[in-house]
Amino acid sequence: MFTSIKLGSPFGISVYIHPAFWLLPIFYLFSNLKATSLFHSILEVGLLFAVFFCVILHEFGHALAARFFGIQTRDITIYPMGGVARLEKMSHDPFEELVIALSGPAVNFLIFFLLLPICIQFSPTPFDFENLIPPNSFLGSLNHYLKMLMFSNLGLLIFNLLPIFPMDGGRVLRALLNLAVGFSNATIISVTLGNLGAIFLVFLGLFSSNYILVLLAFFVFIAGRQELLLLKNKYNRDTNFNFTSAWASSPSNFSTLTWDPQQKAWVYLDGEQPTPFSNNPERPA
Ligand SMILES: [Zn+2]
Structure with a gap:
């Protein structure tokens, strides 16, 4: 129970269940037991697993779209607050990122439209929220849970x-x-808006007693910070590369180099702007 369980490797991508995930069905079972019978509580937990199966399909939507652009997926892991497909790298191409991001929700859109005609077969008013208490007949229960899965x-x-x-x-x-x-x-703009969204999720989670949302907000904060760090590293790599090649092509354009202990780099003055040149501590020749 305290290690990740591997479900399998469809399309060569391993799918894991994180140990923390099991807290969710246990919590869900006990909170349902207060309101309804054991039989219906077990069915409710079954619905939860069906929803998480759809989450796995959602993650495969991302993973297979990424593969189309030559980006492999290390693995897919299911957490209590949802699934994560760990891609080998993120595309910096806007079109590729757009397609990869939309491919996950597109899977849920597809499942919704596959379930809709089945739910209409059962009742002509599938959007009727009035009768959400599971009826006691087998067909009534099936109708109820398919409807819940669709929504x-x-x-x-x-x-x-x-x-x-x-x-x-x-x-x-x-x-x-x-x-x-x-x-x-x-x-930078997206991460800033994401942090504001995380604050919104914290309030939403606290007011609706849905603490998974608070956990998700924490995850949003951490992931945002990590993304900014990646961006900073990329910036440092890019600038070092550019300055080195600029120095190599026309060294006479640069004034005296100075070691900047804060940036841990040799810098030169470009106008009045100190600009990094090299982060090798040895003074460049
Ligand atoms: Zn997604």
Whole structure:
């Protein structure tokens, strides 16, 4: 129970269940037992597993779209607050990022529209929320749970498209901003909006007693910080590379180099702007 369980490797991508995930069905079973019978509580937990199966399909939507662009997926892990497909790298191309981000919610959209005609077969008013207490007949229960699964997929679709980076909607936003203001600015704006979204999730979670949302907000904060760190490292790599080649092509353009202990780099003055040249502590020749 305290190690990740491997479910299998469809399409060569290993799917794991994180040990913390099991807290969710246990909590869900006991909170349902207070309200309804053991039989219906077990069915409710079954519904939870069906929803998480749809979450796995959602993650495969991302993983297979990424593979189409030559990006492999290390693995897919299911946590209590949802699934994560760990891609080998993130595409900096706005079109690729847009397609990869939308492919997950597209799977939930597809499941919703596959379940809709079945639910209409059972009752002509599938959007009727009045009768959500599971009726006691087998067909009534089946109808009820299929309906709940259909709406859960609609919920997953809408929730994932909220513009809260690094959720799918946040990635869509970054891809669109990337077209207008470039990758770095798009990331900074998306992460900032994502942090505001995380605060919103904390309040929503506390007011609705849905503490999974608070956990998700924490995950959004951490992932946002990590994304900014990646951006900073990329910036350092890019600038070092550019300055080195600029120095090599025309060294006479540079004034005296100075060691900057804060940036841990040799810098030169470009106008009045100290600009990093090399982070090798040895003075460049
Ligand atoms: Zn997703």
